Amino acid sequence: xxxxxxxxxxxxxxxxxxxxxxxxxxxxxxxxxxxxxxxxxxxxxxxxxxxxxxxxxxxxxxxxxxxxxxxxxxxxxxxxxxxxxxxxxxxxxxxxxxxxxxxxxxxxxxxxxxxxxxxxxxxxxxxxxxxxxxxxxxxxxxxxxxxxxxxxxxxxxxxxxxxxxxxxxxxxxxxxxxxxxxxxxxxxxxxxxxxxxxxxxxxxxxxxxxxxxxxxxxxxxxxxxx
Amino acid sequence: xxxxxxxxxxxxxxxxxxxxxxxxxxxxxxxxxxxxxxxxxxxxxxxxxxxxxxxxxxxxxxxxxxxxxxxxxxxxxxxxxxxxxxxxxxxxxxxxxxxxxxxxxxxxxxxxxxxxxxxxxxxxxxxxxxxxxxxxxxxxxxxxxxxxxxxxxxxxxxxxxxxxxxxxxxxxxxxxxxxxxxxxxxxxxxxxxxxxxxxxxxxxxxxxxxxxxxxxxxxxxxxxxxxxxxxxxxxxxxxxxxxxxxxxxxxxxxxxxxxxxxxxxxxxxxxxxxxxxxxxxxxxxxxxxxxxxxxxxxxxxxxxxxxxxxxxxxxxxxxxxxxxxxxxxxxxxxxxxxxxxxxxxxxxxxxxxxxxxxxxxxxxxxxxxxxxxxxxxxxxxxxxxxxxxxxxxxxxxxxxxxxxxxxxxxxxxxxxxxxxxxxxxxxxxxxxxxxxxxxxxxxxxxxxxxxxxxxxxxxxxxxxxxxxxxxxxxxxxxxxxxxxxxxxxxxxxxxxxxxxxxxxxxxxxxxxxxxxxxxxxxxxxxxxxx
Numbered sequence: 001x002x003x004x005x006x007x008x009x010x011x012x013x014x015x016x017x018x019x020x021x022x023x024x025x026x027x028x029x030x031x032x033x034x035x036x037x038x039x040x041x042x043x044x045x046x047x048x049x050x051x052x053x054x055x056x057x058x059x060x061x062x063x064x065x066x067x068x069x070x071x072x073x074x075x076x077x078x079x080x081x082x083x084x085x086x087x088x089x090x091x092x093x094x095x096x097x098x099x100x101x102x103x104x105x106x107x108x109x110x111x112x113x114x115x116x117x118x119x120x121x122x123x124x125x126x127x128x129x130x131x132x133x134x135x136x137x138x139x140x141x142x143x144x145x146x147x148x149x150x151x152x153x154x155x156x157x158x159x160x161x162x163x164x165x166x167x168x169x170x171x172x173x174x175x176x177x178x179x180x181x182x183x184x185x186x187x188x189x190x191x192x193x194x195x196x197x198x199x200x201x202x203x204x205x206x207x208x209x210x211x212x213x214x215x216x217x218x219x220x221x222x223x224x225x226x
Numbered sequence: 227x228x229x230x231x232x233x234x235x236x237x238x239x240x241x242x243x244x245x246x247x248x249x250x251x252x253x254x255x256x257x258x259x260x261x262x263x264x265x266x267x268x269x270x271x272x273x274x275x276x277x278x279x280x281x282x283x284x285x286x287x288x289x290x291x292x293x294x295x296x297x298x299x300x301x302x303x304x305x306x307x308x309x310x311x312x313x314x315x316x317x318x319x320x321x322x323x324x325x326x327x328x329x330x331x332x333x334x335x336x337x338x339x340x341x342x343x344x345x346x347x348x349x350x351x352x353x354x355x356x357x358x359x360x361x362x363x364x365x366x367x368x369x370x371x372x373x374x375x376x377x378x379x380x381x382x383x384x385x386x387x388x389x390x391x392x393x394x395x396x397x398x399x400x401x402x403x404x405x406x407x408x409x410x411x412x413x414x415x416x417x418x419x420x421x422x423x424x425x426x427x428x429x430x431x432x433x434x435x436x437x438x439x440x441x442x443x444x445x446x447x448x449x450x451x452x453x454x455x456x457x458x459x460x461x462x463x464x465x466x467x468x469x470x471x472x473x474x475x476x477x478x479x480x481x482x483x484x485x486x487x488x489x490x491x492x493x494x495x496x497x498x499x500x501x502x503x504x505x506x507x508x509x510x511x512x513x514x515x516x517x518x519x520x521x522x523x524x525x526x527x528x529x530x531x532x533x534x535x536x537x538x539x540x541x542x543x544x545x546x547x548x549x550x551x552x553x554x555x556x557x558x559x560x561x562x563x564x565x566x567x568x569x570x571x572x573x574x575x576x577x578x579x580x581x582x583x584x585x586x587x588x589x590x591x592x593x594x595x596x597x598x599x600x601x602x603x604x605x606x607x608x609x610x611x612x613x614x615x616x617x618x619x620x621x622x623x624x625x626x627x628x629x630x631x632x633x634x635x636x637x638x639x640x641x642x643x644x645x646x647x648x649x650x651x652x653x654x655x656x657x658x659x660x661x662x663x664x665x666x667x668x669x670x671x672x673x674x675x676x677x678x679x680x681x682x683x684x685x686x687x688x689x690x691x692x693x694x695x696x697x698x699x700x701x702x703x704x705x706x707x708x709x710x711x712x713x714x715x716x717x718x719x720x721x722x723x724x725x726x727x728x729x730x731x732x733x734x735x736x737x738x739x740x741x742x743x744x745x746x747x748x749x750x751x752x753x754x755x756x
Contacts, residue, residue: 222635
């Protein structure tokens with residue numbers, strides 16, 4: 001395998017747990033407690049707390065199942081409110097939780113001429129401010145399906161999670177002429193092994209057990225940014 | 227040396243009745259009966275150590291070399307002092323505690339306190355080596371200093387911390403002189419060195435030890451390495467010359483006080499000391515001890531053997547401590563080093579044999595991966611000479627090592643890519659050099675170097691360059707006891723099942739009666755070839 005220096009290269013980053021110590025549940029919690037009507041707020045917050053064990057299990061075993069189930073919580077939010085709250089979630093929840101090492105990793109990668117691209121199962125309204133803040137060139141994130149300006153609780157296809165991240169990266173690279181052998185990818189979760197498998201320079205970041213054992217088996221570098 | 231030591235003959239010629247020799251074979255030993263006429267070169271016995279180390283250190287600080295002022299006379303209240311310390315790569319293996327660095331630091335720190343110097347920081351001069359772990363630092367400086375100074379005033383340097391590395395200027399050869407900012411901005415820079423072989427110390431300590439990639443690349447490159455006759459012989463080393471230019475430049479700009487120590491070669495304690503002596507001098511008890519040790523090692527799995535070996539510290543003794551200006555100090559240290567390590571040898575050999583042990587300067591508490599095996603064979607051991615190499619130009623080098631395809635992903639992540647991605651394409655240093663910058667600036671490797679315990683991304687290139695002289699000099703390298711074919715093949719080496727077979731192979735090149743020398747290290751020997 002040898003990279004083709006004539007083609008551009010990219011660094012693809014998973015976000016939750018990789019660049020930031022928070023995750024989509026934290027973001028939703030922020031939405032939940034900021035729901036205007038007190039009754040709805042209490043219902044949503046209590047519902048979230050009650051569902052946490054289920055989400056944890058679903059996330060461990062099937063990221064797609066987790067996403068499909070979890071995003072139902074957003075049913076009923078208006079589009080403009082989601083965008084507004086997205087900025088707030090970034091300011092209050094995400095920005096303080098960016099790993100210190102993430103800045104220098106992204107900065108050094110940029111300096112090497114790699115395009116910086118976030119690939120995340122989080123929502124686009126939350127991801128965009130982060131991508132802007134880190135100076136990323138592009139991102140792909142999940143988008144809530146909207147009907148008459150209100151979220152249905154379903155995600156637009158294709159849902160970004162696990163293997164579909166790898167598929168998306170392949171397609172994206174093909175469309176933009178990126179050299180995947182010379183590209184980098186960073187992720188923390190075992191569900192993102194496919195994402196790391198499509199580039200020439202995979203790197204496990206703050207890995208969970210499954211990712212760590214895979215990284216060890218394939219001699220991928222293991223980085224602790226936390 | 228004692229009378230017994232003086233009468234010791236480090237060079238032995240084997241005869242028909244000579245016993246088999248043992249050689250290191252990674253984490254194991256192999257034994258072999260060499261043909262009569264084989265020349266075996268052993269290390270000199272350890273020189274008598276200084277009993278009162280503290281007194282010797284104080285004397286050196288108070289009576290520096292040349293016309294330099296003693297350390298105490300350089301101190302004034304309120305000044306800013308930085309102490310740079312050699313890292314875990316010396317000595318090898320790590321010495322029994324208290325480490326000599328601890329003893330020196332305890333005395334210096336007390337002296338600084340007595341003179342009202344409070345702004346003191348200690349920096350481990352890693353250059354591009356891996357960060358030492360807290361436990362390793364604690365072992366090196368002792369629990370009291372560790373507790374009081376770590377991590378705020380005793381820490382690993384970070385050569386990739388752009389804000390805290392500075393370029394002091396350029397030498398007249400256009401080499402950028404890079405150094406840790408704290409050292410550059412101090413009123414006094416004290417360097418505490420451990421000299422184990424002549425390659426250590428001198429201008430290299432600060433010129434390389436406190437530099438990053440931007441500075442080091444000026445001398446750690448194929449061109450400079452090829453222009454260095456022996457790394458152990460500073461007078462003939464372009465590498466040392468470059469370090470000297472940088473060191474002089476630094477000394478002109480900063481106030482530097484150098485402390486060097488020379489150690490003897492007592493690698494083993496009294497129980498195992500027979501391993502350093504010629505096999506023909508072993509007693510029956512020694513023979514029995516060796517057999518039982520070999521039997522035990524043969525029965526253990528490799529990780530267990532590795533862990534065991536890395537837990538055995540060396541019993542090194544202090545044979546000299548000198549302080550003051552870099553050059554004058556290093557001259558004295560080298561004198562002691564040569565006295566301990568140099569063995570006069572009459573003429574070169576067609577075939578040279580040595581065993582590769584489990585440890586190199588770059589895998590303390592880690593794995594001796596294939597690139598490190600190569601650098602031990604063709605870098606360190608090949609360069610253990612003064613005058614001319616022990617092996618003739620175009621000669622055959624026979625080494626013993628399993629050559630396992632095993633890497634430590636925490637310490638040597640970039641080695642893995644180098645070995646598996648670059649080496650299948652080329653073994654040419656100049657061609658490999660085109661990837662050097664890519665590895666040096668690879669963000670993964672930079673972050674692993676800064677936050678983990680990884681060697682710098684560029685380090686495998688340096689390992690490859692280090693072996694260039696040896697590679698160009700020898701005709702062929704034959705590995706005995708390799709457990710696979712692909713590692714030796716990727717390194718460009720041949721394989722043999724036994725030393726007899728390897729010697730037989732060498733006859734194709736050197737005729738039916740090649741001259742054979744066995745370098746019986748460790749303990750390390752420097753061949754002073756006449």
